Amino acid sequence: MTKLDFIERYGQENEPYICASCGNCTLVCPVYSELKWESYGPRGKLHVVKSIIEGEGEFGKDFAHKIFLCNLCEHCTSVCTTGISLDRFWEVARAEVRERGLLPAPAQFVLKSVKERGDIMWMGSADRLLWMEGIDELVKDRILKKAKVAYFLGCNVSLKSQLHDVAQSMVKIMDYAGIDFTLLGEKEVCCGAPLSWAGNLKDINEMAEKNLSLIRELGVETVVFSCPSCIQTWSEYSKSVKEDKSIELLTASQFINRLIREKRLHFEEQPMITTTFHDPCISARVLKATEEPREIMDEIPGVYHVEMNPSRQNTRCCGAHGLLDVVDPVLSSRIAERRLRDVTVTPATRIVTECPRCILAFDLAKFTTGYEMLVQDITQLVEGALSPKEQGGGKDH
């Protein structure tokens, strides 16, 4: 019997034995679908862990690398016959990989960057203000202001210029709706999610708390996110969020949908836009927030929404989650391309989603496949469709 310390410490050592080996998880796994060897699929990996526990296999570099060839997309969890929280198991297995000093180099980089710079890209706090360029008027009095609503951008949206428009759109929507909101500005740090993806489970709470203590000081009751993984991480790993339920964590579309129901947003007719919504894995399978984006699109005149197959809880991963985009960019890109193929069999010309990683992955895959379609965050679609201020809302044309 081989001791797998972390797996035992986190109470996961029984999971390989609970697995009934039914194989439900194999066919839905995006990594298996691309690489086609069963050892890359969830059932296969559990078999291997079992054989390691039985002393018949080795937790070597090869297997450690395989543990990281995974999107942490939760698709396996959602179909598991025996109800195993496989996502939790994969995270703990990553912790085991780290414990054994077998972390892939990109994961080591992420851990170092989050620890030393507070973000995933080795940038720094000052860079968290760059996205505000051009909308200074809208944001200048918002940073660290006391307010009931906070907008938490997350590393990707704050720091990647390609995504700055997502943040700007959200700020414009809040302003249009007359929301009194606050931003953490350069005090915002990584939510902690990448730590769990890179096998450091113990420091996530501290990372989350750096943001949450500020948020609490500002008297915030609702935090709106551009990235569903931030919500998942705080919900699962922040002690204070688990204990104190007074702070509400909302996806962009949950918040926007509420604004629409409160009649704070008004739209003008769009010139026949056919959209399809890509459900980000975490929004759909963890947060179960599948209906709000669809309801929003139904409200915008001239937007025709068609469904992709698969969608909602059965959505396919974009390939970029769980650090796969840095550990194996080629594989990650192939998974994104497969998802874009799902769009090409619909009449949609625009793929709308609500996760920064999905947007980045699809933008890249569009380039590699040559597919012509616009990739947008739901906030960008909504902001672009707001009617001018004088016609009932607050949009400044």
Added chain:
Amino acid sequence: MFREVIEMSNTDIETTITQTPEKATIIEMLKGVVGEERVSDSELERVVYSGDPAVLPQYHYRWKRKYLADYAVRVESEEEIEGILKIAREHNIPVVPRGGASSCMSSSSPSRGGISLDLKPMNKILEINKKGMFVRVEPGVTFEGLANSLDKENLTLGIYPSSAKSAVIGGWIACGGRGGIGTPFYGGLKDHILSLSVIGGDGEVKLLEGDDIDILLHSYGILGVIFEIKLKVHENVREYKSFSYGFRTTDELCNAMVEITKLEVKPIYLKIADDELQKFSNPLEIGKYVLSVTYVDTPSDIPLEDLKSITGKYDGVYISDEFSKKEWDLRYDAEFNPKEHTETLMFQEFWMPVEKVSKMLSKYESYRRSHRIPALWFGMLGSHNEMRLELMAMIDAAQYLKFISSKGILHKMMKRAIKLGGGPYTIGLQNSIYMSRAYPARLTEMQEAKKKWDPNGIMNPDRVTSCLTSFRRIDVLFLLATAFRRLSKYVGG
């Protein structure tokens, strides 16, 4: 002791497989057929390509001489299968066809090493012919893939195993495809296959039609590899309506079930289970046993009045619309849900005439009491008058005696099933010992076919026509084990 008793007893043609040539040359040859990318002899892949859901602790695996494949090979075409089989014949290497590996009796796990032949990559839908109402597919097509493609044409295959999320069509055919969702209404796979293209172990390519198809059903990969299938399809049906009733006794439950199966309108799905199994999926609030039945949702397809009068006659109580709908929604997973709560969910599957199910259940219930085993059970109507009955026990394999004695009880139940005119449902590796008693005519037929189709004995050895141990040995072993267990009750074991 256990291992001594079940030592090898095989005398069949498969024993001709004795030596394997240099591994290095074999792997190069395999790569020559499918390319470097699709052959592996890595430890990881060999482990992964050697298992299925068979609930076997590790010591049980040692039954099989070499329980790890030597190579895993992913094939994508008929030519590649032919090439691999040729190498296997020339070098006496066993070949184990593998689909979704969801068959529960070690059907696609090796017993003598060899090549695990992964057919999942052969997943193309070759033709959908709406006019002729048929579809041509490769064997690795998934039920979901097939349903999605047919749905666009408003067609359906209509039938699928409850393992549809993991199984593939070739695997279901090789397992017989008798009982699944939709089979009581549309008929089993046998009624749907129009032709099968197969490469025999001897390398000959055959196109089977009509009655000739029969030999490949339940063949478990021991004759050859199915590489193309033509199947009948139906107009799509989208709406279903389910009804669930709680019963107090197994007799009342079974009487109601038998009468319902005799009605002219046949259900899409009919399931029975005890409250122990329900606990893990859809807990029962009324009664101790449940019967759930689902029909196509058109007035002419739902015998509502008959259902009311039959269930009423046997004191069955309608549970609720919500419960009934949930039963249908859970059709894929219900039987495996208890596994979440136990390391070993031991089970045996039986194919029983519906009239005899009651006798099986009353016996199993009496074992539950006398031997205090954590028993649970589940049944799914397969044809108009036969049921796939699954008797289970939640046993921790570490409790050796309890484990073996529970297996012993399932063995006794199998003997009883055979006496009652039933037999094992899946054969695979584990149930081959019952072939001579449950299906003697079929055994002879398969033995003859084996000699003809696979004279070198390379195809999936040690199952169906021969086995690694004998019925008698197993019988003695389990007799001893159950006696020990009974004894241990009195001495506090």
